[in-house]
Amino acid sequence: MVVIGNLTLKLMLRYCVFYVVCALLLACSNEPEAKKKAIPKVKIDVPKFNADSAYYYVEKQVGFGPRVISSNAWKKCAVWLEKKMKTYTPNVIVQEAPITTYDGKNHTLKNIIASFSPKKNNRIALFAHWDSRHVADHDTINQDSPILGANDGGSGVGVLLELARHFNNKNPNIGIDIILFDAEDYGQPENSKFPIMQDSWCLGSQYWSKNPHKPNYFARYGILLDMVGAKNATFRHEEISAYFAPNILQKVWRKANQLGYGKYFVFEDANQILDDHYYVNTITGIPTIDIIEYDPTTKTNFNKHWHTHNDDMDNIDRSTLNAVGQTLLEIIYNE
Numbered sequence: 001m002v003v004i005g006n007l008t009l010k011l012m013l014r015y016c017v018f019y020v021v022c023a024l025l026l027a028c029s030n031e032p033e034a035k036k037k038a039i040p041k042v043k044i045d046v047p048k049f050n051a052d053s054a055y056y057y058v059e060k061q062v063g064f065g066p067r068v069i070s071s072n073a074w075k076k077c078a079v080w081l082e083k084k085m086k087t088y089t090p091n092v093i094v095q096e097a098p099i100t101t102y103d104g105k106n107h108t109l110k111n112i113i114a115s116f117s118p119k120k121n122n123r124i125a126l127f128a129h130w131d132s133r134h135v136a137d138h139d140t141i142n143q144d145s146p147i148l149g150a151n152d153g154g155s156g157v158g159v160l161l162e163l164a165r166h167f168n169n170k171n172p173n174i175g176i177d178i179i180l181f182d183a184e185d186y187g188q189p190e191n192s193k194f195p196i197m198q199d200s201w202c203l204g205s206q207y208w209s210k211n212p213h214k215p216n217y218f219a220r221y222g223i224l225l226d227m228v229g230a231k232n233a234t235f236r237h238e239e240i241s242a243y244f245a246p247n248i249l250q251k252v253w254r255k256a257n258q259l260g261y262g263k264y265f266v267f268e269d270a271n272q273i274l275d276d277h278y279y280v281n282t283i284t285g286i287p288t289i290d291i292i293e294y295d296p297t298t299k300t301n302f303n304k305h306w307h308t309h310n311d312d313m314d315n316i317d318r319s320t321l322n323a324v325g326q327t328l329l330e331i332i333y334n335e
């Protein structure tokens with residue numbers, strides 16, 4: 001009996017301890033959810049976009065002259081872009097390919113691709129075109145002459161070069177590919193005397209989308225910059241972007257508005273625009289948006305200097321470059 005009594009007492013003590021522990025655990029589990037989840041949020045140190053630097057990059061491109069495929073200015077600019085990118089990353093590829101444009105001319109296009117943290121599978125792609133229009137088909141004078149393309153061509157590249165500088169100084173948590181497309185603006189004019197050529201625009205993006213710089217390349221999403229430098233430019237929800245990448249579109253526009261750039265990034269719908277992102281979306285399946293100026297007050301819905309000789313450095317505004325560049329830095333460094 002003593003033994004049994006001692007055993008019984010031990011069992012009773014064990015049960016008491018067990019119940020006390022259970023009660024404590026239950027009490028802990030009933031703590032308010034808010035208290036349990038009160039984990040301090042780590043503040044991300046996002047670099048500050050330098051609009052003067054981006055402006056310089058635009059000016060440098062324009063200084064070569066019109067960057068029409070196969071021209072001397074185009075060749076010089078290609079060399080400069082490759083060298084400049086290599087100061088920010090050793091992982092630079094110049095993708096070359098033979099093309100025939102709507103006018104029957106043969107060229108070799110050059111897509112310039114710079115990768116940051118190339119071994120990371122979690123990636124986003126940033127796009128712009130680096131060529132300029134070969135004709136001023138929306139001007140009233142010298143329509144057969146090429147344009148400088150400060151905004152249409154130069155501005156997107158200028159912003160991406162400034163981002164590349166920051167990526168070199170401080171690596172984001174994700175991998176980045178900056179892809180500069182060639183021959184975007186060699187599309188067939190409306191009054192062309194040549195037979196109609198389907199898909200005459202965006203030849204560089206068409207080629208890259210069918211032949212990525214790496215086998216089985218894929219990015220979580222892509223952002224295309226086109227005409228992102230004009231004073232008081234407004235960017236709207238372009239239809240193709242909204243169809244293929246609605247979440248990315250909302251994400252970028254919300255961030256821009258949080259940063260105080262609501263006068264640039266407007267929550268309004270815009271008509272679809274045939275641009276490089278169309279081919280990236282439909283061929284690669286990478287959900288890609290187009291940040292592109294949309295002006296509902298003009299006949300073309302583009303900047304009033306679009307495809308004219310007035311698309312020069314007088315058309316470039318640092319504040320617009322900054323709004324786009326800082327928004328992208330905030331998006332990228334918070335991934």
